[in-house]
Amino acid sequence: LVCLTEDHWNSVVSRKDDVVMQLNERFLAELSENTLLLAESRNATMEYVELQAQAMNLSAHILSIQEETRVIQTALHSKTKSLLAQSESILTAASVLSARSALVYKLYAGGNWSWTQAASRCRQLGGELASIRTGRQQQRVLSINGIKHGMSGVWLGARDMSANKDNADYLWMNGDPILYTNWAPVESRATNTSDADIPGQRCVLMSFEVTSYIESRSRAGPGTTGIWKTDKCDSESYGYVCEFVGGL
Helix, strand or coil: CCCCCHHHHHHHHHHHHHHHHHHHHHHHHHHHHHHHHHHHHHHHHHHHHHHHHHHHHHHHHHHHHHHHHHHHHHHHHHHHHHHHHHHHHHHHHHHHHHHHHCEEEEEEEEEEECHHHHHHHHHHCCCEECCCCCHHHHHHHHCCCCCCCCCCEEEEEEEECCCCCCCCCEEECCCCECCCCCECCHHHCECCHHHCCCCCCEEEEEECCCCHHHHHHCCCCCCCCCEEEEEECCCCCEEEEEEEECCC
8 A cells, every 4th residue: 555645645636626627727718619609600690591581682672673674675665566566657658648649640531330340440550449538639630631521420439338228338449438528418419319228339429410409518619510429339320530659
């Protein structure tokens, strides 16, 4: 057995206490460091979660902006198409007006023609039956040399396209509605009253038969000729006027 002296024992105990104290200090230091690291980790996790939330919000905002951009692009595309269509329509109208200003009218007075025969003949010659769309064109047709001599009237390029005898729908040959008119009074408009109520069989003519009754009711006043009337399309009783674009 080893016999320890009191001083030696005290020395051993003192060293033991030093070691325990050092271990405790190291443990406390490591515990403090780990606690700090844990706190930093928690803070980093919270920051990461917050950044994820911000990223999701940003993604939603980007998607919203993309959708708004798509809607705007669609609206711009539609508006552009509409403007292009309007431009084409304006150009077409301008072209038609230009062509109309260059129209040449020619009277064909020889023989008696039905409306269908007259329309076919004009097409064979490279034109169409005259479509009168303004008062100026009406006067141009009336000013054709010899148009009022020896004829009761001339066919124009309009006919009733309705299927209802009580609601005539007169259109020009290309389907355009009749805007300018020079109709005779309603009571004397139909030349052949026995067939005046047959839908689809009424065609328009410019009449040179002037009566005091028509003169009194006409907006153009006494001495008026060229009043518009209707007759059966197959009535072989009139001459016709063809129109040609730019000349014969």
